[in-house]
Amino acid sequence: MYLKTILLSLLLAFGSGVKAQVKPIVIATDQTSLVLTVDGNGRLHQTYLGRKLLNEAEYTALPQGPEAYLTHGMEDYYEPALHVNHADGNPSTLLTYTGHTAKALQQGVSETVVTLADPVYKTEVRLHYVAYAKENVYKLWTEITNGETKPVEIEKYASAMLHFNNAEYYLTQFNGDWANEANLSEQRLSYGKKVLDTKLGTRANMFVSPFFQLALDAPAQEEAGTVLTGTLGWTGNFRFTFEEDHTGRLRLIAGINPYASQYTLKKGETFRTPEFIFTLSYGGKGQASRNLHDWARTHSLKAGNGSRMTLLNNWEATYFGFDEEKLIGLIGEAKELGVDMFLLDDGWFGTKYPRNSDRQGLGDWTEIKDKLPNGIGRLTEEAKKQGVKFGLWIEPEMVNPKSELYEKHKDWIITLPGRREYHYRNQLVLDLANPKVQDYVFSVVDGLMTKYPDIAFFKWDCNSPITNIYSNYEGKEHQSHLYVDYVRGLYNVLDRIKAKYPDLPMMLCSGGGGRSDFEALKYFTEFWPSDNTDPIERLFIQWGFSQVFPVKAQCAHVTTWNRAASIKFRINVAMMGKFGFDIKLADMQKNEQDFCKKSISDYNRLKSTILDGDRYGLVSPYSGQHTATMYADKTKNRAVLFTFDIYPRNGEYRSNVTLRGLDAGRRYVVKEVNRMGNDDRQVGTYSGDYLMNIGLPVFTGAKMNSRVFEITAE
Numbered sequence: 001m002y003l004k005t006i007l008l009s010l011l012l013a014f015g016s017g018v019k020a021q022v023k024p025i026v027i028a029t030d031q032t033s034l035v036l037t038v039d040g041n042g043r044l045h046q047t048y049l050g051r052k053l054l055n056e057a058e059y060t061a062l063p064q065g066p067e068a069y070l071t072h073g074m075e076d077y078y079e080p081a082l083h084v085n086h087a088d089g090n091p092s093t094l095l096t097y098t099g100h101t102a103k104a105l106q107q108g109v110s111e112t113v114v115t116l117a118d119p120v121y122k123t124e125v126r127l128h129y130v131a132y133a134k135e136n137v138y139k140l141w142t143e144i145t146n147g148e149t150k151p152v153e154i155e156k157y158a159s160a161m162l163h164f165n166n167a168e169y170y171l172t173q174f175n176g177d178w179a180n181e182a183n184l185s186e187q188r189l190s191y192g193k194k195v196l197d198t199k200l201g202t203r204a205n206m207f208v209s210p211f212f213q214l215a216l217d218a219p220a221q222e223e224a225g226t227v228l229t230g231t232l233g234w235t236g237n238f239r240f241t242f243e244e245d246h247t248g249r250l251r252l253i254a255g256i257n258p259y260a261s262q263y264t265l266k267k268g269e270t271f272r273t274p275e276f277i278f279t280l281s282y283g284g285k286g287q288a289s290r291n292l293h294d295w296a297r298t299h300s301l302k303a304g305n306g307s308r309m310t311l312l313n314n315w316e317a318t319y320f321g322f323d324e325e326k327l328i329g330l331i332g333e334a335k336e337l338g339v340d341m342f343l344l345d346d347g348w349f350g351t352k353y354p355r356n357s358d359r360q361g362l363g364d365w366t367e368i369k370d371k372l373p374n375g376i377g378r379l380t381e382e383a384k385k386q387g388v389k390f391g392l393w394i395e396p397e398m399v400n401p402k403s404e405l406y407e408k409h410k411d412w413i414i415t416l417p418g419r420r421e422y423h424y425r426n427q428l429v430l431d432l433a434n435p436k437v438q439d440y441v442f443s444v445v446d447g448l449m450t451k452y453p454d455i456a457f458f459k460w461d462c463n464s465p466i467t468n469i470y471s472n473y474e475g476k477e478h479q480s481h482l483y484v485d486y487v488r489g490l491y492n493v494l495d496r497i498k499a500k501y502p503d504l505p506m507m508l509c510s511g512g513g514g515r516s517d518f519e520a521l522k523y524f525t526e527f528w529p530s531d532n533t534d535p536i537e538r539l540f541i542q543w544g545f546s547q548v549f550p551v552k553a554q555c556a557h558v559t560t561w562n563r564a565a566s567i568k569f570r571i572n573v574a575m576m577g578k579f580g581f582d583i584k585l586a587d588m589q590k591n592e593q594d595f596c597k598k599s600i601s602d603y604n605r606l607k608s609t610i611l612d613g614d615r616y617g618l619v620s621p622y623s624g625q626h627t628a629t630m631y632a633d634k635t636k637n638r639a640v641l642f643t644f645d646i647y648p649r650n651g652e653y654r655s656n657v658t659l660r661g662l663d664a665g666r667r668y669v670v671k672e673v674n675r676m677g678n679d680d681r682q683v684g685t686y687s688g689d690y691l692m693n694i695g696l697p698v699f700t701g702a703k704m705n706s707r708v709f710e711i712t713a714e
């Protein structure tokens with residue numbers, strides 16, 4: 001029946017030549033509609049993207065809008081979404097509508113697929129649109145099929161293209177460097193192009209994160225205004241292009257960075273692009289972030305609805321300088337602290353070239369005899385005895401030139417023939433385009449899990465970008481496939497791990513936050529946002545990543561960075577995410593040790609609200625010397641408020657902080673908790689209405705001061 005309707009539409013569209021015979025294709029969430037229409041020539045247009053109209057019939061009255069997925073070589077003069085070089089050398093593609101399907105994937109999730117084809121060349125393009133009704137999130141990707149008898153080359157192959165027609169556009173980007181990730185800056189766009197991209201390959205987002213906020217008509221505000229927050233699920237080179245044309249329209253093109261990545265499609269072959277995920281919020285950046293957090297926990301993040309383990313990591317406590325005895329001591333400290341897991345970091349492996357520094361050993365995944373005479377087994381046994389889980393650091397995609405792996409398998413390594421190797425952090429990247437290398441990387445995890453089934457967690461690191469870009473595997477013809485095939489190879493390995501060890505939690509790390517995207521987070525339960533654990537820096541870094549990722553996925557550890565900040569301040573910053581420690585308990589004063597333990601138990605009480613509740617950024621650290629973040633659970637029964645005074649000015653005026661996410665009609669008991677050396681303090685009982693309109697005087701004039709408030713409905 002459905003097929004018949006489509007066929008009929010097609011006949012009408014092409015048979016009569018009458019404009020708009022195919023009814024508008026409306027792809028809706030509970031709040032937003034994306035409307036596509038087909039013109040009399042069969043070309044597909046994006047007619048609308050915005051707040052859902054009450055009356056669907058009115059979409060037919062809308063002006064047509066620009067072509068939805070613009071191609072190179074035809075009538076358009078700006079950046080295209082697609083550029084195909086056909087087998088005969090013709091570089092142009094014309095796409096016309098051939099049909100569409102729409103179906104429910106599950107309750108509240110629908111998928112629409114629009115098929116377009118070139119009437120002259122046998123190139124077919126399928127635009128996929130998955131709409132998540134309640135979360136108000138869309139996921140878009142594209143499939144490109146070569147129907148010609150000979151290979152074609154795709155030069156540009158966007159996941160998605162969207163068009164806007166607003167008075168003004170404001171783009172917020174998130175850029176930085178190692179230990180300085182995800183800094184926000186906003187700029188007004190004007191005629192021309194703004195590009196956010198990377199060509200770092202593996203550690204793809206060391207300089208710029210794969211997400212952005214696009215505010216329409218006016219600059220983005222926290223809880224007001226129309227903002228599109230978008231991100232690409234791709235653990236490699238990405239590119240977002242924002243181009244405003246001479247008429248003031250803006251186009252957004254999101255996808256793999258086509259830089260040095262022309263891809264040849266054999267006869268019949270289909271290229272599937274990564275997913276571009278976005279939400280369109282009418283309640284500012286804050287609502288956009290909550291939409292994405294809800295979507296991630298429910299539909300995307302690995303174990304999104306599951307629990308997370310608190311931990312003690314040894315990296316900053318010992319660096320490479322540990323042995324069995326020290327680690328056993330730390331496992332005891334993990335137990336004493338009351339965390340769920342002990343995580344052994346870098347420096348435990350390498351036989352011929354023991355990994356006692358970052359200069360050697362990477363690639364040789366057997367224990368260093370001197371340090372661990374009884375192997376990992378002795379450590380998992382000790383952890384078991386102490387009642388804590390055991391986690392292990394690996395960096396299986398990489399190799400130090402000083403390693404047995406390098407000596408044996410030079411052909412597995414990405415290096416340029418005839419040139420001196422360039423080493424980033426003294427290491428090189430393995431060629432994951434090669435299936436043999438994929439097998440090897442899988443075997444690192446599988447081998448460890450087989451030998452030590454009590455390993456309960458991996459921290460998977462990736463400290464180098466792709467350098468010396470040349471693959472022995474791709475051969476002369478397909479060097480430009482490497483950036484794409486690398487990521488596909490990585491997913492192949494991760495798929496195998498997920499299939500064999502479905503419940504194994506893993507942390508994604510890349511010299512801090514150099515890798516963080518929603519495709520990787522289908523395999524990883526969490527990521528390490530930054531090696532910078534100075535709590536003041538972390539206030540900014542966590543604020544940045546929280547614009548997109550739920551805090552459940554953001555590891556936050558207490559360390560000794562910035563000793564001028566109290567242990568309480570450092571702990572309170574870390575409690576706002578997936579809480580852990582990377583510190584030696586034995587080096588602390590007794591009162592500090594006690595406070596660490598108390599904080600774990602406070603966190604265990606509050607964590608369901610923090611990790612699964614709605615996050616409200618009440619006062620941004622970017623706005624001055626104070627910041628406040630609140631988490632409210634979905635039932636509005638419980639909330640937690642974290643407040644921080646950074647470097648307040650003497651005699652400054654401090655206004656109240658108004659809360660959000662409560663029920664105006666209910667009354668709440670507010671307690672200050674997690675106080676060092678003191679019991680909880682009753683602040684008072686207030687209506688939700690009062691707290692959300694009048695607020696509380698939570699900030700102080702003290703420097704580097706933090707407070708935690710527990711808010712419970714009566």
Ligand code: GLA
Binds near residue numbers: 358463
């Ligand atoms: C990276 C990570 C750190 C640590 C070191 C170990 O820098 O981000 O957390 O694991 O590697 O070498």
